[in-house]
Amino acid sequence: MKLKIFILSFSFIILSNSINAQSDLHIPREIQSAYEKQTRSKDGKPGEKYWQNEVNYKIDVAVTPSTRLIDGKEVVEFTNNSPDDLSEVVIRLYYDVFKKGNARSIQVNEKDIGEGTIIKSVIVEGVKYELSDRKQIRRIGTNMSILLAEPLKTGKKITLQFEWQQKVPLTLRRTGAVDETSFFIGYWYPQVAVYDDIFGWDKIDYTFTTEFYNNLSSFDVNITAPDNFLVWATGTLQNSADILPTSIHKKYLKAQSSKDVINIVTPEELKNLKLKSGTWNYKAKEVTDFAFAMSDHYLWDAAVEKVKENNVLINTAFPVQEIEKYKEVTHIQQKIIKHFTYDVPGVPYPYPQFTTFIGLKNRGSGMEFPMMANNGGPGKPLTIHELFHSYFPMYVRINERRFAWMDEGWADFIEILTMHKFFNDKKEDHSFYSKFKLGVQRKIGSISSLPAVTSTVYTTDNYGYQAYSLPSFTYALLYQHLGEKKFLKCLKTYIERWAKKSPTPYDFFYTFENVSGEDLSFFWNSWYFKMGYPDLKIESFDEGNLIVKRIGERPVPISLKVAYDSINKKSLQNYSSILGADIWKNNNRTHTIKIPNFKKVESIVINSDFPDFNESDNFYPPLSYRYKKLNLDTTILGSYKLEKFPITLILTKKEGVLMFDLLNTGINSFLLPIDKNSFTSIDGTMTLKIIKEKEEKNKIELYLSSYDITLNGIKK
Ligand SMILES: [Zn+2]
Structure with missing residues (x-):
């Protein structure tokens, strides 16, 4: 055929093609007030009076694998660039999510539930604060408010010091133990919350659901690890000559200018590793967070990719047992960084390094940090997704706690576009757009399918849909409407305008209109502001x-x-x-x-x-005509119980057409007949086979290509 x-x-509706094209959107009062104060501008640029605070960290931390204890000391300098005098400073203690009685959106290992972050001392401008005095320190959820004796005046700097202890959790969610001697440590130090022009102090409790919204910061971190542990972190290693054995150090230096992948630590080296316990000093400038990973049985590959005038060092750290699986990952990252820099979005990768650490057990899951990712597999889509987070929410400091769709949606969209353009053979447009279908179809027209602008704060079980599926599809629609060239110009300008700054949804809407010269209100209103x-x-x-x-x-x-x-x-x-x-x-x-x-x-x-x-x-x-010719055996209709999953599949006939529904999953579709006993979903991503054996109950085989799994079922 x-x-x-x-x-x-x-x-x-294209009302105007002028550069000043601007749609008429509902603007909430927090955003209106930002326009009045000129911290934002209606052409989508940062306003003349845009401001943000500055926070710089110096941290000494030691991790003891046998006890899993983290001991930390920290000096923070916080500069108040806001026009307001601040009577408190809000500190995030992420490990308090493990504190007994605190709210958690996932079930954690029972052994992890305890005291959370044990704060040993708080010193403000040299003055020791009384931890139990509620007039000085208040701890609510994962936040610790420090009530200042004197307000911090606009333009002034304050120095805070903390000493603390906490335990690396067995539950690995952004932070935790990978195995007995491998750890990924993120969300781990007392961190100054964001105070901004829209919401003031960000006091949203951390419950595992939402991720970043951090200050632009510099970090100088000393990480002390025991014998034979290697440490990878955000930033660049400052004391490689002191800390690395000579043979490894030679290769580390070689990798700094090598396009070919250098196996810095090989299985041989790991066997004879003579690494003395020591302190690894990592420094990072203008990043929003700091994470590190350590292990005594990981291999280390590295190579550089040239980004304009600079060599970006790309590292992969992975378990020695899985050498075959991960040996290509460094090369894949090189290719991705090249395409990000020169093609999509066409903005130079903004940091001197990137490290993919393989520490998650679930295939296909990953977690981004500045200049790092902790991934659960070697897959290209996953590697692209996590690396793209370097742009959103890191380089452009997305307020993901309130607008996760402003970064997860982009990471999904860019993942699919990058795969389509640079990694797949099938270049046909239908296959590109079809990748967005299932995620949207699952919630289509349901009560939890909300306007895309909705703040993440007001989502629950629809988080995945609102943060990933729906926005990535709307970006695909924008891409289709504007055409690739204009679309990329808008996206690139948006990134450049808001690099190191924090845009609101309106800065995104107005930048795309300002750069494309189109009034996009028909699109924004129907997809972002109204139900439908x-x-x-x-x-x-x-x-x-x-x-x-x-x-x-x-x-x-x-x-x-x-x-x-x-x-x-x-x-x-x-x-x-x-x-x-x-x-x-x-x-x-x-x-x-x-x-x-x-x-x-x-x-x-x-x-x-x-x-x-x-x-x-x-x-x-x-469609019903096709079924008329088919003379369908109606004994196939009914409920099927799936093996391995507690899910029921229902086969029904609706308006003369066969339809299946995986109960309570949102996955359902009318079926196109291939023959009397095999069918495909309309988008072609699912195939259903009916297996009939004499004297036995009907069986089914359902293949879901988006998840690459086959589900078997038997009629109830
Ligand atoms: Zn993501």
């Missing part, structure tokens, strides 16, 4: 005129696949194209498309690769 393919662009869902249907197909009707409020392109009469296919040319057309302009409800060679059309399907509320009416001839 040959396919004729078009994707017609969804469109916006995308839903198109084939209204009719007559004499070559295909009438597509828009039922849902959220606009999507029309993606069209036309199959011609297979007998006469020789006479028809195969092609695919993307046609930009203002199809939903002026709030149109229908759009007519002329289908060429219409007399030979066998079937038409629209938007099989885009989310669609009701997919059953996207077919010509109607």
